[in-house]
Amino acid sequence: MNTMPTARRGRTYRKSGDNDSRGLGGGCSVILIVALLVLPPALLYGSEVARRARYATLSDALGSDIVELNRPPPSSSSSSSGPPPHLGALVHGTSSHVEASSSDEEMGVTIPGALVLRRNTEYCQWQEIRSQRCDTCSRTVKAKDGSSREESYQCDCVARYDYVKAWRGYRINSLLFDQPGAHHNPQRDPMPSRTFVDGGATLAFREGDDGPEDDAVDDGTATTRADRTGRVVVVRARLDPGMLSSGVRGWPYRVVEFTRDGDAPAPSLFSRFLSFLGVPPRNTRYEPLRLLRDARTSIAAVRDNFVYVGQGGYFFSPVEKSTAGRLFNYFAQYLEGSLFDWQVGDLMPSCAAGDVRFRYEVQDPAVVSVLGRAGRRAEGGAMTIAPAVADATVADGPAGVLGLVHAGRRSARDMLVDEDYDSRLRANVVRGLALLWSIPASRLGGVACGRELGESSAIAQVGGALGLFLVLMGSTWFSIWGGGTRSDGAVETTAVFVAGVIACCLSLRSAYRRGGGRRWRAVWCRVAKWANTPPEWRVEDTYVGGFKRSDGGSGGGGGDARSKKL
Numbered sequence: 001m002n003t004m005p006t007a008r009r010g011r012t013y014r015k016s017g018d019n020d021s022r023g024l025g026g027g028c029s030v031i032l033i034v035a036l037l038v039l040p041p042a043l044l045y046g047s048e049v050a051r052r053a054r055y056a057t058l059s060d061a062l063g064s065d066i067v068e069l070n071r072p073p074p075s076s077s078s079s080s081s082g083p084p085p086h087l088g089a090l091v092h093g094t095s096s097h098v099e100a101s102s103s104d105e106e107m108g109v110t111i112p113g114a115l116v117l118r119r120n121t122e123y124c125q126w127q128e129i130r131s132q133r134c135d136t137c138s139r140t141v142k143a144k145d146g147s148s149r150e151e152s153y154q155c156d157c158v159a160r161y162d163y164v165k166a167w168r169g170y171r172i173n174s175l176l177f178d179q180p181g182a183h184h185n186p187q188r189d190p191m192p193s194r195t196f197v198d199g200g201a202t203l204a205f206r207e208g209d210d211g212p213e214d215d216a217v218d219d220g221t222a223t224t225r226a227d228r229t230g231r232v233v234v235v236r237a238r239l240d241p242g243m244l245s246s247g248v249r250g251w252p253y254r255v256v257e258f259t260r261d262g263d264a265p266a267p268s269l270f271s272r273f274l275s276f277l278g279v280p281p282r283n284t285r286y287e288p289l290r291l292l293r294d295a296r297t298s299i300a301a302v303r304d305n306f307v308y309v310g311q312g313g314y315f316f317s318p319v320e321k322s323t324a325g326r327l328f329n330y331f332a333q334y335l336e337g338s339l340f341d342w343q344v345g346d347l348m349p350s351c352a353a354g355d356v357r358f359r360y361e362v363q364d365p366a367v368v369s370v371l372g373r374a375g376r377r378a379e380g381g382a383m384t385i386a387p388a389v390a391d392a393t394v395a396d397g398p399a400g401v402l403g404l405v406h407a408g409r410r411s412a413r414d415m416l417v418d419e420d421y422d423s424r425l426r427a428n429v430v431r432g433l434a435l436l437w438s439i440p441a442s443r444l445g446g447v448a449c450g451r452e453l454g455e456s457s458a459i460a461q462v463g464g465a466l467g468l469f470l471v472l473m474g475s476t477w478f479s480i481w482g483g484g485t486r487s488d489g490a491v492e493t494t495a496v497f498v499a500g501v502i503a504c505c506l507s508l509r510s511a512y513r514r515g516g517g518r519r520w521r522a523v524w525c526r527v528a529k530w531a532n533t534p535p536e537w538r539v540e541d542t543y544v545g546g547f548k549r550s551d552g553g554s555g556g557g558g559g560d561a562r563s564k565k566l
Contacts, residue, residue, distance in 0.1 A: 001309045001311060001314065001316045001351065001355075001357060002349045002350045002351050003167065003311070003350075003351070004348060004349060004350050005164055005165060005166035005350065006164070006165040006166075006345045006346075006348050006350040007162065007163070007164050007165075007345050008162070008163045008164075008165075008182075008183070008343050008345045008346070009160075009161075009162055009163075009343065010128070010160070010161030010162055010163055010178055010179055010183075011160075011161055011178060011179065012158065012159070012160045012161075013158070013159045013160075014156075014157075014158050014159075015156070015157050015158075015159070016155075016156055017155060017156070018137075018139075018153055018154070018155050018534070019134055019153070019154040019155060019157045019532070020153070020532055020533060020534040020535075021531060021532045021533055021534075022533070022534055026531065026532075026533045026534070026537065029531035029532060029533065030527060030528060030531045030533065032531070033527050033530050033531045034527065036437075037437075037440070037441060037444070037527075040433060040434055040437040041434070041437075041472060041476075043430060043433070043434075044430055044431070044433075044434045044472065044473075044476060045476055045479075045480075047426070047427055047430040047431075048427065048476050048477065048480050049480055050423075050427075051423055051424070051426075051427040052480050052481065053400045054400060054419075054420075054423040055420065055423065056400060057400025057401070057402050058400075058402070058416050058419055058420050058423075060400075061090060061371070061388070061402050061412075061416055062413065062416050064090050065089075065090070066090050066091065066092050066371070066412045067089050067090065067091045067092070067374070068091075068092055068093065068412075069091055069092065069093030069205035069235045069237070070093050070094055070205050070206065070207055071207065086374070087374060087375065087376065088373060088374065089373070089374045090371070090372075090373060090374075090388055090402075091370075091371070091372065091373070091374045091385060092369070092370065092371045092411075092412040092415070093203070093205035093235070093237070093369070093370055094205070094367065094368070094369045094370075094409045094410070095203040095204055095205050095206075095367070095368055095369075095370070096206075096366060096367045097203065097204035097206070097234075098113070098115070098201065098202075098203055098365070098366065098367075098368060099201065099202040099203075099204075100112075100113060100114060100115045100198040100200075100201035100202070100239075100364075101113065101114060101198055102114040102115065102116060102117035102196045102197060102198045102362070103117070103196065104117065104119060104194075104196055104360070105299075106191065106298060106299045106300045107119075107191070107295055107298050107299075107300045107301075107306065107315065108292075108294035108295045108297070108298035108299075108300075108301075109291065109292065109294075109295060109298075109360065110291065111256060111287065111291070111360065111362050111364075113364045114198070114362040114363065114364045115197065115198055115201055115239075115244055115248055115363055115364060115365070115368070115405070116195060116196070116197055116244055116247050116248060116253075116362065116363040117195070117196040117197075117360060117361075117362050118193075118194075118195045118196070118253060118360065118361045118362070118363075119191065119193055119194045119195070119196070119358050119359075119360060120169070120193055120358055120359055120360075120361060121169070121189075121191055121192055121193045121356065121357070121358040122167045122168060122169055122356070122357050122358065123167070123168055123169075123170070123171050123189075123354075123355075123356055124165065124166070124167055124168075124319075124350075124351035124352060124353055124354065124355040124356075124357075125165070125166075125168050125170075125171060125172045125185045125353060126163050126164070126165045126172065126174060126177070126183035126184075126185050126353055127163065127164050127165075127166070127168070127172055128161060128162075128163055128174075128177045128178065128183070129161070129162045129163070129164065130159060130160070130161055130178075131159070131160050131162070132157055132158070132159045132160075133157065133158050134154035134155065134156065134157040134158075135154070135155050135156045135157075136152055136153075136154065136155070137152070137153055137154075137155040137156075138150050138151065138152050138153070139151060139153060139535070141535045141539075142539070143517075143539060143540045143541060143542045143543050144539055144540070144541050144542065145541065145542045145544070147542050147543040147544045148543065149543045154532075161177075161178045161179070163177075163179075163182075163183050165183075165350060165351070165353060166350075166351075167351065167357065169193075171185065171187055171189065172185050173185065173187070179336050179338050180332065180336070181329060181331075181332030181333035181334075181335065181336050181338060181339075182333050182336070182338035182341060183353070184329055184332070184353060185353050185354070186319055186321075186353060186354030188319065188354055188356065189356070190300065190303065190304040190306075190317060190356060191300055191304070191306065191315075191317075191356065191358055193358070195247075197241045197244040197245075198239075198241070198244075199241045200238060201238065201239040201244075202236065202237070202238050202239070202382060203236075203237050203238075203239060203368070203370065203385075204234050204235070204236050204237075205234060205235045205236075205237065206234045207234075235383075236382040236383075237382050237383050237384065237385050238382045238383070238384050238385070239370065239384075239385055239405070240372070240375065240384055240385060240386035240387065240403070242386060242387045242401075242403055243370065243372055243385060243386065243387060243403040243404075243405050244405055245387075245403070247363055247405075248363045248365055248368065248405050248406065248407050249404070249405070249406045249407065249418065249419075249422070250365075250406050250407040250408060250410075250418075251363050251364075251365040251407035252283060252363075253361035253362065253363055254283050254284060254285045254361060254362055254363075254364070255282065255283070255284050255285070255312070255313050255359060255360075255361055256284075256285050256286075256287060256313050256359070256360040256361065256362055257284055257285070257286050257287070257310070257312070257313040258286070258287050258288065258289050258291065258292055258308060258310070258313065259286050259287075259288070259289065260288070260289055261288055262286050262287050262288035263286060264284070264286050267281070284313075285362060285364070292308055295307075295308060295315075300315075300317075304317045304356075305317050305318065305320075309357075312359060313359040313360065314357045314358065314359045315357060315358055315359065316355070316356075316357045317355065317356045317357070318352065318355055319352050319353070319354030319355050319356075321354075363407075365407040365408070367407070367408055367409060368405055368406065368407060368408075369404075369405075369406045369407075369408065369409060369410040369411075369415060370385055370404065370405050370406075371402070371403075371404040371412055371415050371416070372385040372386055372387055372388055372402070372403045372404065373385070373386050373387065373388035373389075373402075373403075386403065387401045387402060387403025388401070388402045388403065389401055389402075404416075404419060406418065431473070434469060434472060434473070435465075435469050438465045438466070438468040438469040438472065439461075439465045440530070441468055442461075442464035442465045442467070442468040442504075442507075443461075443464070443526075444523060444526055444527070445464070445468060445504075446464060446507075446508060446511055447514065447519075447522050447523055447526045448519050448520075448522070448523050449508055449519075450513060450514050450519065450522075451508050451511035451512065451513060451514060452511060452512045452513070452514045453507065453511050455512050456507075456510065456511040456512050457510065459510070460507045460510045460511045461507075463503045463504075463506055463507035463510075464503075464504060464507035464508070464511070466500075466503055467499075467500045467501070467502070467503030467504035467505075467506075467507055468500065468504060469500070470496050470497065470499050470500025470503065471497060471500035471501060471504060472500075473496055473500070474493055474494070474496040474497025474498075474500055475497060477493045477496070478493050478494075478497065481493065516541065516542050516544065517540055517541025517542045518541055521540060521541055522540060522541075524538065525538035525539075525540050
């Protein structure tokens with residue numbers, strides 16, 4: 001299995017004149033611009049709905065009675081098992097006795113001690129890289145009433161195509177490549193990326209759980225551990241697979257490599273050099289090769305010739321092309337003129353397009369904290385801990401699901417606080433994208449209001465973008481949370497919305513006025529200009545009536561200047 005990338009140079013095109021998007025390309029560009037203007041607010045609304053549901057679910061759990069599994073009932077003073085929590089109770093516990101093993105049945109691999117097993121698949125694929133260099137020219141565009149203005153545009157462009165073949169975590173469709181015959185990507189995906197969780201992971205919750213372990217006693221229904229006072233200190237529970245749907249928070253994935261005896265190999269000279277520089281070693285888990293005894297007869301090995309090759313823990317499957325497929329590919333290369341286009345990169349050893357490889361990563365913490373709902377006893381007498389569904393009437397919206405598994409010793413409150421932090425962080429990322437969206441959206445809104453924010457002062461531009469963002473956030477929060485009470489943030493939501501409206505009004509008031517004409521026509525022309533469409537697609541009503549800009553240019557009609565290169 002070769003890992004060295006391959007580079008090839010494709011064709012070069014020189015195009016004289018303008019570089020406008022015409023025909024179907026121009027229409028697609030317009031649709032893309034419209035989608036980029038419409039989708040971010042919808043994405044923000046969905047994110048805020050999810051944030052509200054998560055916040056309500058976590059708040060409901062924080063105010064509920066949580067049964068601690070690491071604390072036996074006060075009446076428990078003997079070595080007999082105490083009563084389990086009642087069905088449906090919210091339970092929390094920390095366990096350093098984790099019995100789990102996750103399996104990939106298709107490959108016949110089982111990793112002991114792994115709560116989560118992830119298969120990461122990579123594909124050997126060609127990628128097309130298009131680079132373009134253009135000159136900047138100016139031209140005169142005219143409105144319907146005969147007024148005109150000058151605009152800059154790209155002209156006399158040179159486009160070049162380059163190709164790089166390497167391992168990637170996704171497949172690339174080569175059908176629309178400039179040279180698809182010479183850089184064909186087979187779309188085979190025999191073992192896609194997938195995550196496996198242990199359906200029967202068992203945890204033992206011991207009182208304190210941070211003291212020295214004592215001898216174990218198995219009474220047939222629950223494993224108990226007696227301390228020096230003879231009290232029961234363990235509750236045995238089985239983890240529902242739904243608890244691990246999001247993995248184990250706070251524990252990184254570790255790459256799994258298989259060696260002869262499961263021992264780590266001696267570090268290479270390069271690894272020792274990096275360690276000398278303070279670079280931490282790769283977090284790798286080593287397992288003995290005997291765990292792969294069933295891999296040779298597995299479904300993936302028989303069907304797709306997957307074999308373990310090492311080199312970072314990879315399983316590899318070479319592509320096999322039929323004779324008809326090879327002949328068709330040669331014919332496609334002949335049609336595009338690349339059949340005899342041999343380059344130095346073709347001599348480099350590398351993977352073949354269509355090869356597939358994957359490796360495993362695991363989450364295997366020694367100590368975990370869980371927070372979920374106590375369910376019915378499973379086989380063997382252990383109770384089940386499953387995700388809890390929050391009361392929809394409490395959340396006043398869609399019911400949330402609460403099933404948390406964190407690495408290390410975490411209290412119930414700390415787990416809920418951490419989950420709220422993660423939820424808020426995800427919401428803030430989407431809010432940041434909405435803030436970036438407000439920059440072009442505010443300029444388009446200014447055009448709709450007869451103002452030109454793009455040619456105004458920096459204060460007017462910042463005020464317009466920030467004001468639109470605050471209006472969007474305030475209206476979104478109000479529609480999701482409703483009027484509410486002071487404790488629900490109604491005052492803050494109203495203040496955000498009002499501040500946004502004021503900022504928008506001040507920005508529009510200080511912005512430069514555009515020429516007259518129909519507003520909807522001006523909006524269409526601005527969208528079409530962003531899509532790089534030709535001037536005949538975006539003829540405005542008039543350019544007359546604008547104020548002069550601060551840089552001395554004209555905000556209205558211009559002269560009939562001739563096109564020239566800058």
